[in-house]
Amino acid sequence: MGNGNANIHQLRKTSHGFRPHRSCHTALTQVQEKITGVKWFIEGDIKGFFDNINHDILVDILKERISDERFLRLIRKFLKAGYIERWRFQNTYSGTPQGGIISPILANIYLDRFDKYIKEYAEKFNKGERRRISLEYRRLNNKKTRLAKRLKSITDESVRDKMIAEIKETLAQTFATTCQEPMDTEYRRIQYVRYADDFLIGIIGSKTECITIKADIAKFMAEKLRLELSEEKTLITNAHDKAKFLGYEIFVRDCSFRHKDRKGVIRRFGKGSVMLHVNMDTAKNKLLEYDALRMSQERKKTVWKPKPRAFMIGKKVEDIVAQYNTEIRGFYNYYAIANNISDIGNSFGYIMEYSMYKTIAQKLNLTMVQAKLKFLRDKKFIVPFKDAKGATKYRIFYDGGFKRKTAYRNSLVDIIPNTWHISKPSLMERLKEGVCELCGSNGNITMHHVRNLRQLKGDTPWNAKLIKQNRKTLAVCESCNYKIQTNEH
Numbered sequence: 001m002g003n004g005n006a007n008i009h010q011l012r013k014t015s016h017g018f019r020p021h022r023s024c025h026t027a028l029t030q031v032q033e034k035i036t037g038v039k040w041f042i043e044g045d046i047k048g049f050f051d052n053i054n055h056d057i058l059v060d061i062l063k064e065r066i067s068d069e070r071f072l073r074l075i076r077k078f079l080k081a082g083y084i085e086r087w088r089f090q091n092t093y094s095g096t097p098q099g100g101i102i103s104p105i106l107a108n109i110y111l112d113r114f115d116k117y118i119k120e121y122a123e124k125f126n127k128g129e130r131r132r133i134s135l136e137y138r139r140l141n142n143k144k145t146r147l148a149k150r151l152k153s154i155t156d157e158s159v160r161d162k163m164i165a166e167i168k169e170t171l172a173q174t175f176a177t178t179c180q181e182p183m184d185t186e187y188r189r190i191q192y193v194r195y196a197d198d199f200l201i202g203i204i205g206s207k208t209e210c211i212t213i214k215a216d217i218a219k220f221m222a223e224k225l226r227l228e229l230s231e232e233k234t235l236i237t238n239a240h241d242k243a244k245f246l247g248y249e250i251f252v253r254d255c256s257f258r259h260k261d262r263k264g265v266i267r268r269f270g271k272g273s274v275m276l277h278v279n280m281d282t283a284k285n286k287l288l289e290y291d292a293l294r295m296s297q298e299r300k301k302t303v304w305k306p307k308p309r310a311f312m313i314g315k316k317v318e319d320i321v322a323q324y325n326t327e328i329r330g331f332y333n334y335y336a337i338a339n340n341i342s343d344i345g346n347s348f349g350y351i352m353e354y355s356m357y358k359t360i361a362q363k364l365n366l367t368m369v370q371a372k373l374k375f376l377r378d379k380k381f382i383v384p385f386k387d388a389k390g391a392t393k394y395r396i397f398y399d400g401g402f403k404r405k406t407a408y409r410n411s412l413v414d415i416i417p418n419t420w421h422i423s424k425p426s427l428m429e430r431l432k433e434g435v436c437e438l439c440g441s442n443g444n445i446t447m448h449h450v451r452n453l454r455q456l457k458g459d460t461p462w463n464a465k466l467i468k469q470n471r472k473t474l475a476v477c478e479s480c481n482y483k484i485q486t487n488e489h
Contacts (some may be wrong), residue, residue, distance in 0.1 A: 003144060003216075007430050008470045010065075010112075011108060011109075011112055011115075012112065012115045012116070012119065013030075013043050014028070014030075014115055014118070014119075014192050014194055015115055015192055016172065016194065017107075017108065017109070017194070017195045017196035018104030018107065018108055018193045018196065019064070019105070019108065020132065021172045021385070023244045024195060024247075024334070025028060025337060025373070027193050027194075027195040027246060028245070028246060028248060028276055028337060029246065029337065030427075031193050031200060031202075031274060031276075032273075032274045032275075032276055032337075033274075034191050034193070035191040035193070035200070036252070036272050036274055036276055036396050037070065037204065037238050037252070037272035038189070038191065038202035038203055038204050038252060038349030039166075039203065039204055039206075039236045039238070039239050040202070040205070040207060040210045040236060040238060040239055040241055041200060041201065041202055041203070041236070041238075041241050041243040041250065041417065042200070042201040042203065042210060042213065042214055042217075042234070042235070042236055042237075043200060043233065043234060043235045043237060043244060044194075044198065044199040044200065044201065044217070044229065044233075044234050045197065045198055045199075045229070045230040045233035046197040046221070046228070046229060046230065047227070047228045047229065047230040048228075048471060049196075049197035049208060049227065050095055050096055050098070050107060050197070050228070051095040052095060052105065052227055052228070053094060053095050053096055053106070054094060054225070054226040055076065055079045055080070055094060055108070057224075057225060057226060058075075058079070058106060058109070058110050059072055059076060060062055060074065061109060061112070062075060062111060064235065066118075069140065075106075076323065078097070078100065078102065078152055079096065079097070081097055084334075085436065092099070094452040100399055104196075104267065106197070106449075107197075110225070111194065111225075112195070112226065113456065114194075114225065115192075115194060115219070115223065116258055117224070118190070118192045118201070119192075121213075121216070122191075122192065122299055123191035124136050125188055125189075125190050125209075125213075125312075126189050126190060127186065127187065127188050128184070128186045128187035128188065130180070130183045130187065131180035132186070132187070133179065133180060134177060134179060134180060134375050136177050137174065137178065137179050137180075137407070140170055140174040140177060141174055141238055143170050144167060144170045144171055147163060147166060147167045147170065148167060150163065151163050151164070151167070152230075154326065154399070156239065156292035160416050168209065170251060170342055176429070179397045180233050181208075186266060187204065188202040188205050188206075188209075188438065189203070189205075190202070190203055193245075195246055198245065198246065200243065200245045200250070202239070203214070203367065206236060207236065209384075210236045214229075214234065214236060217229065217265060218234075229342045230246060230467060231280045236363070239251060239252040240252055240254050242277070247279065247282065247288055247334070247335075248276050248278060248279075248335075248338060249274060249276075249277040249278070249279055250275070250277075251274065251275055251277070252272060252273070252274055252275070253273050253274075253275050272318070272380035275339050276337060276338050276339055277338055277340050278335040278337060278338040278341060278344050280344060280347070282335075282344075283331070283344050283347060284304070284350040285483045286331055286348070287304075287348065287351050290327060290352075291307070291309050291311070292306060292307060292309060292351055292355035293305070293306065293351055293355070294306070302314050304351060306350075306351045306352075306353075306355040306357075306358060307355060307358065307361050308355065308358035308359040308362045308440075309355060309360070310362070310437075310439075310440045311437065311469065312359050312363075312428050312470070313359065313362055313363045313433075313435045313437065313440050314425055314435060314437050315363075315432055316385065316424060316425060316429075317360055317364070317375075317383050317385070317391075318383045318385040318395040319425075320356065320359055320360060320363070321356065321360075321381070321395045321396075321397050324352055324355075324356045324397065324398070325352075325395075325397065325398045327352065328348070328349060328352050329398065329400075329416050331345075331348060332348075332400075332402055334346055334347075336404065337404065337405055337406075338403040338404070339404065341402055341403075341404050342373075342402050342403060342404060344402075345402025346402055347399075348402075349398070349402060354368070355395070356397065357371050357372045360373075360375075361438075380396055380397070380399060381396065381397035381399075382394050382396050382397075383395045383396075383397075427447070427473065430445075431445055431447070431471075431475065432477045433445075435475070436475065436476050436480055437465065437474055437475045437476065438461065438462055438465060438474065438476050439476075439477065439479070439480055441477050443477050443478065443481075444477065444478055445475045445476065445477060446474050446475075446476055446477075446478065446481045447473050447474070447475060447476075448462060448473065448474040448475075448481060448484055449472060449473050449474075450463075450466060451472070453470070453471075453472060460475070460484075460487060461483050462474055462480070
Protein backbone atom coordinates (compact mmCIF):
# COMPACT_ATOMS: atom_id res chain seq x y z
CA MET A 1 0.00 0.00 0.00
CA GLY A 2 1.32 3.39 -0.93
CA ASN A 3 1.83 6.30 1.43
CA GLY A 4 -0.82 9.04 1.28
CA ASN A 5 1.82 11.70 2.10
CA ALA A 6 4.32 10.63 -0.53
CA ASN A 7 3.17 13.17 -3.10
CA ILE A 8 3.35 16.06 -0.64
CA HIS A 9 6.91 15.38 0.41
CA GLN A 10 8.06 14.92 -3.17
CA LEU A 11 6.65 18.16 -4.55
CA ARG A 12 9.35 20.19 -6.24
CA LYS A 13 11.17 23.21 -4.85
CA THR A 14 9.68 25.40 -7.57
CA SER A 15 6.19 24.92 -6.07
CA HIS A 16 5.29 27.39 -3.30
CA GLY A 17 1.51 27.49 -2.89
CA PHE A 18 -0.37 25.69 -0.08
CA ARG A 19 2.69 24.01 1.43
CA PRO A 20 4.33 24.15 4.87
CA HIS A 21 7.15 26.69 5.08
CA ARG A 22 6.21 28.05 1.64
CA SER A 23 4.37 31.25 0.79
CA CYS A 24 4.15 34.11 -1.68
CA HIS A 25 7.27 35.54 -0.09
CA THR A 26 9.35 32.39 -0.59
CA ALA A 27 8.21 32.28 -4.23
CA LEU A 28 9.23 35.93 -4.74
CA THR A 29 12.53 35.34 -2.97
CA GLN A 30 13.27 32.45 -5.31
CA VAL A 31 12.48 34.70 -8.26
CA GLN A 32 14.93 37.31 -7.00
CA GLU A 33 17.70 34.83 -6.24
CA LYS A 34 17.38 32.38 -9.15
CA ILE A 35 15.95 34.26 -12.13
CA THR A 36 18.91 36.61 -12.65
CA GLY A 37 20.32 37.84 -15.90
CA VAL A 38 17.30 36.71 -17.94
CA LYS A 39 16.16 38.43 -21.13
CA TRP A 40 12.47 37.49 -21.10
CA PHE A 41 9.66 36.61 -18.72
CA ILE A 42 6.67 34.42 -19.42
CA GLU A 43 3.88 35.42 -17.01
CA GLY A 44 1.68 32.34 -16.71
CA ASP A 45 -1.91 32.03 -15.54
CA ILE A 46 -4.22 29.02 -15.87
CA LYS A 47 -7.79 29.86 -16.83
CA GLY A 48 -10.29 28.76 -14.16
CA PHE A 49 -7.80 26.30 -12.74
CA PHE A 50 -9.58 25.17 -9.57
CA ASP A 51 -12.88 24.77 -11.40
CA ASN A 52 -11.41 22.72 -14.26
CA ILE A 53 -9.25 20.09 -12.57
CA ASN A 54 -10.04 16.81 -14.33
CA HIS A 55 -11.02 14.15 -11.78
CA ASP A 56 -9.82 11.18 -13.85
CA ILE A 57 -6.40 12.73 -14.47
CA LEU A 58 -6.04 13.65 -10.79
CA VAL A 59 -6.84 10.11 -9.65
CA ASP A 60 -4.39 8.71 -12.23
CA ILE A 61 -1.67 10.98 -10.81
CA LEU A 62 -2.49 9.77 -7.29
CA LYS A 63 -2.28 6.15 -8.47
CA GLU A 64 1.38 6.69 -9.35
CA ARG A 65 2.15 6.94 -5.62
CA ILE A 66 -0.86 5.42 -3.84
CA SER A 67 -2.04 1.85 -4.31
CA ASP A 68 -4.78 1.78 -1.67
CA GLU A 69 -8.03 1.57 -3.71
CA ARG A 70 -10.18 2.42 -0.69
CA PHE A 71 -8.27 5.68 -0.23
CA LEU A 72 -8.59 6.52 -3.93
CA ARG A 73 -12.35 5.83 -3.85
CA LEU A 74 -12.62 8.19 -0.86
CA ILE A 75 -10.82 10.92 -2.81
CA ARG A 76 -13.15 10.43 -5.79
CA LYS A 77 -16.19 10.68 -3.49
CA PHE A 78 -14.76 13.90 -2.08
CA LEU A 79 -14.36 15.30 -5.59
CA LYS A 80 -17.92 14.30 -6.55
CA ALA A 81 -19.50 15.55 -3.31
CA GLY A 82 -21.24 18.47 -5.01
CA TYR A 83 -22.43 21.65 -3.35
CA ILE A 84 -25.58 23.51 -2.33
CA GLU A 85 -26.45 26.86 -3.89
CA ARG A 86 -29.71 28.67 -3.15
CA TRP A 87 -30.89 25.59 -1.27
CA ARG A 88 -30.46 23.38 -4.33
CA PHE A 89 -27.93 20.57 -4.66
CA GLN A 90 -25.48 20.90 -7.56
CA ASN A 91 -23.36 18.04 -8.88
CA THR A 92 -19.63 18.52 -9.49
CA TYR A 93 -18.09 17.08 -12.63
CA SER A 94 -14.71 18.80 -12.50
CA GLY A 95 -12.63 20.92 -10.15
CA THR A 96 -12.02 20.59 -6.43
CA PRO A 97 -14.61 21.61 -3.78
CA GLN A 98 -14.11 25.26 -2.86
CA GLY A 99 -13.13 25.46 0.80
CA GLY A 100 -12.42 21.73 0.99
CA ILE A 101 -9.66 21.00 3.46
CA ILE A 102 -7.62 18.90 1.01
CA SER A 103 -8.47 20.84 -2.16
CA PRO A 104 -5.22 22.90 -2.10
CA ILE A 105 -3.14 19.75 -1.64
CA LEU A 106 -4.87 17.99 -4.53
CA ALA A 107 -4.38 21.08 -6.72
CA ASN A 108 -0.66 21.06 -5.96
CA ILE A 109 -0.41 17.35 -6.75
CA TYR A 110 -2.23 17.97 -10.04
CA LEU A 111 0.21 20.68 -11.11
CA ASP A 112 3.22 18.69 -9.99
CA ARG A 113 3.00 17.00 -13.38
CA PHE A 114 3.42 20.43 -14.97
CA ASP A 115 6.37 21.21 -12.67
CA LYS A 116 8.00 17.96 -13.82
CA TYR A 117 7.37 18.85 -17.47
CA ILE A 118 9.05 22.27 -17.08
CA LYS A 119 12.03 20.67 -15.31
CA GLU A 120 12.53 18.19 -18.15
CA TYR A 121 11.94 20.93 -20.75
CA ALA A 122 14.61 23.11 -19.11
CA GLU A 123 17.13 20.25 -19.07
CA LYS A 124 16.72 19.93 -22.85
CA PHE A 125 16.70 23.68 -23.48
CA ASN A 126 19.64 24.69 -21.26
CA LYS A 127 23.11 24.69 -22.77
CA GLY A 128 26.53 26.12 -22.07
CA GLU A 129 28.30 26.52 -18.75
CA ARG A 130 28.61 30.29 -18.87
CA ARG A 131 28.30 33.15 -21.34
CA ARG A 132 31.27 34.03 -23.56
CA ILE A 133 33.34 37.04 -22.56
CA SER A 134 32.50 40.05 -24.70
CA LEU A 135 35.18 40.79 -27.34
CA GLU A 136 35.04 44.53 -26.58
CA TYR A 137 35.39 43.91 -22.84
CA ARG A 138 38.33 41.57 -23.48
CA ARG A 139 40.01 44.20 -25.70
CA LEU A 140 39.60 46.98 -23.12
CA ASN A 141 40.76 44.76 -20.26
CA ASN A 142 43.87 43.71 -22.19
CA LYS A 143 44.61 47.35 -23.06
CA LYS A 144 44.34 48.33 -19.39
CA THR A 145 46.73 45.51 -18.40
CA ARG A 146 49.32 46.53 -21.06
CA LEU A 147 49.20 50.17 -20.00
CA ALA A 148 49.63 49.23 -16.34
CA LYS A 149 52.75 47.15 -17.19
CA ARG A 150 54.28 49.95 -19.30
CA LEU A 151 53.62 52.47 -16.51
CA LYS A 152 56.01 50.64 -14.18
CA SER A 153 59.00 51.30 -16.45
CA ILE A 154 58.28 54.98 -17.17
CA THR A 155 59.95 57.62 -15.03
CA ASP A 156 59.03 60.80 -16.92
CA GLU A 157 56.32 62.46 -14.84
CA SER A 158 54.53 64.12 -17.75
CA VAL A 159 54.37 60.83 -19.65
CA ARG A 160 53.23 59.03 -16.51
CA ASP A 161 50.41 61.55 -16.00
CA LYS A 162 49.18 61.04 -19.58
CA MET A 163 49.37 57.27 -19.22
CA ILE A 164 47.51 57.32 -15.86
CA ALA A 165 44.78 59.42 -17.46
CA GLU A 166 44.57 56.90 -20.34
CA ILE A 167 44.35 54.01 -17.86
CA LYS A 168 41.53 55.75 -15.99
CA GLU A 169 39.66 56.39 -19.26
CA THR A 170 40.12 52.76 -20.31
CA LEU A 171 38.95 51.58 -16.89
CA ALA A 172 35.82 53.74 -17.19
CA GLN A 173 35.12 52.26 -20.63
CA THR A 174 35.62 48.77 -19.20
CA PHE A 175 33.06 49.38 -16.46
CA ALA A 176 30.61 50.74 -19.06
CA THR A 177 30.98 47.63 -21.26
CA THR A 178 29.11 44.40 -20.66
CA CYS A 179 31.49 41.74 -19.42
CA GLN A 180 29.64 38.78 -20.96
CA GLU A 181 28.11 38.49 -24.39
CA PRO A 182 24.39 39.20 -23.78
CA MET A 183 23.18 37.28 -26.84
CA ASP A 184 25.52 34.30 -26.73
CA THR A 185 23.81 31.69 -28.92
CA GLU A 186 25.68 28.94 -27.12
CA TYR A 187 24.19 29.81 -23.74
CA ARG A 188 20.52 29.18 -22.88
CA ARG A 189 18.64 28.95 -19.58
CA ILE A 190 15.10 28.47 -18.23
CA GLN A 191 14.20 29.28 -14.62
CA TYR A 192 10.71 28.58 -13.26
CA VAL A 193 8.71 29.43 -10.12
CA ARG A 194 5.05 28.61 -9.39
CA TYR A 195 2.57 29.70 -6.73
CA ALA A 196 -0.79 27.87 -7.04
CA ASP A 197 -1.95 28.48 -10.65
CA ASP A 198 0.33 31.50 -11.23
CA PHE A 199 3.82 30.89 -12.54
CA LEU A 200 6.77 32.89 -13.82
CA ILE A 201 9.41 31.65 -16.24
CA GLY A 202 12.67 33.51 -16.78
CA ILE A 203 14.38 32.81 -20.10
CA ILE A 204 17.86 33.53 -21.43
CA GLY A 205 17.25 33.22 -25.14
CA SER A 206 15.45 34.87 -28.02
CA LYS A 207 11.84 36.06 -28.21
CA THR A 208 11.20 33.45 -30.92
CA GLU A 209 12.21 30.76 -28.45
CA CYS A 210 9.88 32.30 -25.85
CA ILE A 211 6.95 32.08 -28.29
CA THR A 212 7.79 28.41 -28.91
CA ILE A 213 8.02 27.69 -25.17
CA LYS A 214 4.66 29.36 -24.53
CA ALA A 215 3.03 27.33 -27.33
CA ASP A 216 4.57 24.09 -25.99
CA ILE A 217 3.27 24.85 -22.49
CA ALA A 218 -0.23 25.55 -23.83
CA LYS A 219 -0.14 22.26 -25.78
CA PHE A 220 0.98 20.28 -22.72
CA MET A 221 -1.71 21.89 -20.57
CA ALA A 222 -4.43 21.06 -23.08
CA GLU A 223 -3.33 17.50 -23.87
CA LYS A 224 -2.03 16.21 -20.54
CA LEU A 225 -3.96 18.20 -17.93
CA ARG A 226 -7.09 19.34 -19.82
CA LEU A 227 -6.38 22.92 -18.79
CA GLU A 228 -6.27 26.16 -20.73
CA LEU A 229 -3.78 28.99 -20.40
CA SER A 230 -5.37 32.40 -19.95
CA GLU A 231 -4.48 34.19 -23.19
CA GLU A 232 -4.93 37.70 -21.76
CA LYS A 233 -2.83 36.97 -18.65
CA THR A 234 -0.12 34.70 -20.10
CA LEU A 235 2.30 37.26 -21.50
CA ILE A 236 5.83 37.40 -22.90
CA THR A 237 7.55 40.41 -21.32
CA ASN A 238 11.00 41.88 -21.89
CA ALA A 239 12.95 41.49 -18.65
CA HIS A 240 13.76 45.22 -18.56
CA ASP A 241 10.04 45.98 -18.61
CA LYS A 242 7.81 45.07 -15.69
CA ALA A 243 6.26 41.64 -15.40
CA LYS A 244 3.56 41.02 -12.79
CA PHE A 245 3.70 38.17 -10.31
CA LEU A 246 1.81 37.84 -7.00
CA GLY A 247 1.02 41.56 -6.84
CA TYR A 248 4.64 42.65 -7.43
CA GLU A 249 6.28 44.22 -10.46
CA ILE A 250 9.39 42.28 -11.47
CA PHE A 251 12.16 43.43 -13.79
CA VAL A 252 15.88 42.96 -14.34
CA ARG A 253 18.12 45.89 -13.46
CA ASP A 254 19.93 47.23 -16.51
CA CYS A 255 22.53 49.43 -14.84
CA SER A 256 25.42 48.44 -12.61
CA PHE A 257 27.06 50.05 -9.59
CA ARG A 258 30.65 50.07 -8.43
CA HIS A 259 32.02 49.36 -5.01
CA LYS A 260 35.24 48.21 -3.39
CA ASP A 261 35.47 44.66 -2.13
CA ARG A 262 37.33 43.65 1.04
CA LYS A 263 40.63 43.78 -0.81
CA GLY A 264 39.97 47.30 -2.07
CA VAL A 265 39.37 46.22 -5.67
CA ILE A 266 36.61 48.12 -7.46
CA ARG A 267 33.98 45.73 -8.76
CA ARG A 268 30.60 45.99 -10.45
CA PHE A 269 27.36 44.74 -9.00
CA GLY A 270 23.63 45.02 -9.63
CA LYS A 271 23.40 44.53 -13.39
CA GLY A 272 21.17 41.60 -14.25
CA SER A 273 19.77 41.31 -10.72
CA VAL A 274 16.01 41.00 -10.27
CA MET A 275 14.12 43.89 -8.68
CA LEU A 276 10.84 43.48 -6.81
CA HIS A 277 8.70 46.62 -6.87
CA VAL A 278 5.30 47.57 -5.55
CA ASN A 279 3.44 49.97 -7.82
CA MET A 280 2.15 53.27 -6.46
CA ASP A 281 -1.26 52.39 -7.95
CA THR A 282 -1.34 49.36 -5.63
CA ALA A 283 -1.04 51.64 -2.60
CA LYS A 284 -3.57 54.06 -4.09
CA ASN A 285 -6.14 51.33 -4.75
CA LYS A 286 -5.73 49.94 -1.24
CA LEU A 287 -6.25 53.41 0.27
CA LEU A 288 -9.35 53.92 -1.90
CA GLU A 289 -10.61 50.51 -0.80
CA TYR A 290 -10.19 51.57 2.83
CA ASP A 291 -11.96 54.87 2.01
CA ALA A 292 -9.01 56.73 3.56
CA LEU A 293 -8.00 58.69 0.45
CA ARG A 294 -9.46 61.63 -1.41
CA MET A 295 -7.93 62.69 -4.72
CA SER A 296 -8.12 66.21 -6.08
CA GLN A 297 -6.72 68.19 -9.01
CA GLU A 298 -4.48 71.13 -8.07
CA ARG A 299 -2.55 73.02 -10.76
CA LYS A 300 -3.13 70.19 -13.21
CA LYS A 301 -1.64 67.68 -10.77
CA THR A 302 -3.38 64.87 -8.89
CA VAL A 303 -2.96 65.39 -5.15
CA TRP A 304 -3.50 62.71 -2.51
CA LYS A 305 -5.29 63.86 0.61
CA PRO A 306 -6.31 61.84 3.68
CA LYS A 307 -9.99 61.75 4.55
CA PRO A 308 -11.97 60.65 7.61
CA ARG A 309 -13.72 57.29 7.49
CA ALA A 310 -17.26 58.03 8.59
CA PHE A 311 -18.27 54.38 9.02
CA MET A 312 -15.71 54.04 11.84
CA ILE A 313 -17.05 56.88 13.96
CA GLY A 314 -19.23 54.49 15.96
CA LYS A 315 -16.19 52.55 17.16
CA LYS A 316 -14.18 53.25 20.29
CA VAL A 317 -11.05 55.37 19.81
CA GLU A 318 -8.78 52.49 20.77
CA ASP A 319 -10.56 50.22 18.28
CA ILE A 320 -10.13 52.81 15.53
CA VAL A 321 -6.38 52.86 16.23
CA ALA A 322 -6.30 49.05 16.30
CA GLN A 323 -7.99 48.78 12.91
CA TYR A 324 -5.62 51.29 11.32
CA ASN A 325 -2.68 49.38 12.81
CA THR A 326 -3.95 46.11 11.39
CA GLU A 327 -4.45 47.58 7.92
CA ILE A 328 -1.03 49.26 7.85
CA ARG A 329 0.75 46.12 9.06
CA GLY A 330 -1.18 43.99 6.56
CA PHE A 331 -0.01 46.14 3.64
CA TYR A 332 3.56 46.44 4.90
CA ASN A 333 4.00 42.78 5.81
CA TYR A 334 3.04 41.63 2.32
CA TYR A 335 5.15 44.17 0.42
CA ALA A 336 8.03 44.28 2.92
CA ILE A 337 10.50 42.57 0.55
CA ALA A 338 9.90 45.06 -2.28
CA ASN A 339 13.03 47.05 -3.14
CA ASN A 340 11.03 50.31 -3.10
CA ILE A 341 8.87 49.61 -0.03
CA SER A 342 10.39 52.52 1.92
CA ASP A 343 9.08 55.12 -0.54
CA ILE A 344 5.70 53.49 -1.16
CA GLY A 345 5.23 52.52 2.49
CA ASN A 346 5.92 56.03 3.77
CA SER A 347 3.35 57.50 1.38
CA PHE A 348 0.80 54.85 2.34
CA GLY A 349 1.54 55.28 6.04
CA TYR A 350 1.23 59.08 5.89
CA ILE A 351 -2.26 58.94 4.35
CA MET A 352 -3.40 56.30 6.86
CA GLU A 353 -1.98 58.21 9.81
CA TYR A 354 -3.72 61.48 8.98
CA SER A 355 -6.90 59.70 7.97
CA MET A 356 -6.92 58.25 11.48
CA TYR A 357 -6.43 61.70 13.05
CA LYS A 358 -9.33 63.07 11.00
CA THR A 359 -11.57 60.10 11.87
CA ILE A 360 -10.92 60.47 15.60
CA ALA A 361 -11.34 64.25 15.35
CA GLN A 362 -14.73 63.81 13.73
CA LYS A 363 -15.73 61.29 16.38
CA LEU A 364 -14.69 63.55 19.30
CA ASN A 365 -15.89 66.77 17.61
CA LEU A 366 -12.36 68.23 17.63
CA THR A 367 -10.04 69.68 15.05
CA MET A 368 -7.47 67.32 13.58
CA VAL A 369 -4.64 69.09 15.45
CA GLN A 370 -6.56 68.88 18.73
CA ALA A 371 -7.25 65.17 18.24
CA LYS A 372 -3.58 64.54 17.50
CA LEU A 373 -2.30 66.49 20.50
CA LYS A 374 -4.86 64.92 22.82
CA PHE A 375 -3.18 61.50 22.59
CA LEU A 376 0.38 62.46 21.67
CA ARG A 377 2.94 61.29 24.25
CA ASP A 378 6.71 61.33 23.59
CA LYS A 379 6.11 61.57 19.82
CA LYS A 380 3.84 58.52 19.96
CA PHE A 381 0.08 58.42 19.52
CA ILE A 382 -1.11 56.55 22.62
CA VAL A 383 -4.76 55.92 23.53
CA PRO A 384 -5.48 54.74 27.12
CA PHE A 385 -8.53 52.53 27.72
CA LYS A 386 -10.03 50.13 30.24
CA ASP A 387 -10.22 46.42 29.51
CA ALA A 388 -13.05 44.09 30.60
CA LYS A 389 -11.49 43.74 34.07
CA GLY A 390 -11.13 47.49 34.54
CA ALA A 391 -7.35 47.54 34.09
CA THR A 392 -5.81 50.44 32.17
CA LYS A 393 -4.35 49.45 28.82
CA TYR A 394 -2.75 51.45 26.02
CA ARG A 395 -3.20 51.29 22.26
CA ILE A 396 -0.19 52.71 20.39
CA PHE A 397 -0.44 53.75 16.76
CA TYR A 398 1.97 51.97 14.42
CA ASP A 399 5.44 53.57 14.40
CA GLY A 400 7.57 50.70 13.09
CA GLY A 401 8.55 52.39 9.82
CA PHE A 402 8.74 50.78 6.40
CA LYS A 403 12.27 49.48 6.14
CA ARG A 404 12.81 46.75 3.56
CA LYS A 405 12.95 43.29 5.08
CA THR A 406 15.41 40.63 4.04
CA ALA A 407 14.43 37.80 1.75
CA TYR A 408 12.19 34.98 3.02
CA ARG A 409 13.67 31.52 2.58
CA ASN A 410 11.67 29.69 5.23
CA SER A 411 8.56 31.79 5.54
CA LEU A 412 6.08 31.18 8.32
CA VAL A 413 3.38 33.21 6.60
CA ASP A 414 1.31 30.20 5.53
CA ILE A 415 1.56 28.13 8.72
CA ILE A 416 1.23 30.58 11.62
CA PRO A 417 -1.90 32.74 11.43
CA ASN A 418 -1.76 36.17 13.00
CA THR A 419 -5.38 37.25 12.98
CA TRP A 420 -6.68 40.27 14.88
CA HIS A 421 -10.31 40.34 15.95
CA ILE A 422 -11.68 43.76 16.84
CA SER A 423 -14.96 43.48 18.67
CA LYS A 424 -17.86 45.53 17.36
CA PRO A 425 -19.45 48.02 19.76
CA SER A 426 -22.65 46.84 21.43
CA LEU A 427 -26.09 48.31 20.75
CA MET A 428 -26.03 50.32 23.98
CA GLU A 429 -22.52 51.62 23.30
CA ARG A 430 -23.60 52.86 19.89
CA LEU A 431 -26.65 54.61 21.37
CA LYS A 432 -24.56 56.25 24.11
CA GLU A 433 -22.03 57.40 21.53
CA GLY A 434 -24.65 59.76 20.10
CA VAL A 435 -23.07 59.75 16.61
CA CYS A 436 -25.09 59.12 13.47
CA GLU A 437 -23.53 56.21 11.57
CA LEU A 438 -24.90 57.55 8.30
CA CYS A 439 -23.99 61.26 8.26
CA GLY A 440 -21.63 61.49 11.28
CA SER A 441 -23.58 64.22 13.11
CA ASN A 442 -24.02 64.34 16.90
CA GLY A 443 -27.39 64.40 18.66
CA ASN A 444 -30.33 62.17 19.55
CA ILE A 445 -29.91 58.71 18.04
CA THR A 446 -32.55 56.24 16.83
CA MET A 447 -31.98 52.65 15.81
CA HIS A 448 -33.04 51.74 12.27
CA HIS A 449 -33.68 47.98 12.00
CA VAL A 450 -34.22 45.56 9.10
CA ARG A 451 -35.40 41.95 9.31
CA ASN A 452 -33.35 40.34 6.56
CA LEU A 453 -30.07 41.57 5.03
CA ARG A 454 -30.46 39.26 2.02
CA GLN A 455 -33.49 41.20 0.83
CA LEU A 456 -31.56 44.48 0.69
CA LYS A 457 -30.38 45.64 -2.74
CA GLY A 458 -28.05 48.42 -1.62
CA ASP A 459 -29.99 50.96 -3.66
CA THR A 460 -30.06 53.50 -0.82
CA PRO A 461 -27.18 54.88 1.30
CA TRP A 462 -28.53 53.26 4.48
CA ASN A 463 -29.12 49.87 2.91
CA ALA A 464 -25.65 49.97 1.34
CA LYS A 465 -24.26 50.80 4.78
CA LEU A 466 -26.05 47.84 6.40
CA ILE A 467 -24.77 45.46 3.72
CA LYS A 468 -21.22 46.76 4.02
CA GLN A 469 -21.18 46.43 7.82
CA ASN A 470 -23.09 43.11 7.70
CA ARG A 471 -25.48 44.13 10.49
CA LYS A 472 -29.23 44.60 10.75
CA THR A 473 -29.15 47.82 12.78
CA LEU A 474 -28.00 51.35 12.03
CA ALA A 475 -27.69 54.17 14.57
CA VAL A 476 -29.06 57.29 12.85
CA CYS A 477 -29.96 60.85 13.78
CA GLU A 478 -33.51 62.22 13.59
CA SER A 479 -32.88 63.81 10.18
CA CYS A 480 -31.52 60.60 8.62
CA ASN A 481 -34.26 58.55 10.26
CA TYR A 482 -36.90 60.83 8.68
CA LYS A 483 -35.28 60.33 5.23
CA ILE A 484 -35.31 56.56 5.73
CA GLN A 485 -38.93 56.44 6.85
CA THR A 486 -40.25 58.73 4.10
CA ASN A 487 -38.35 56.78 1.46
CA GLU A 488 -39.55 53.36 2.59
CA HIS A 489 -43.22 54.16 3.31
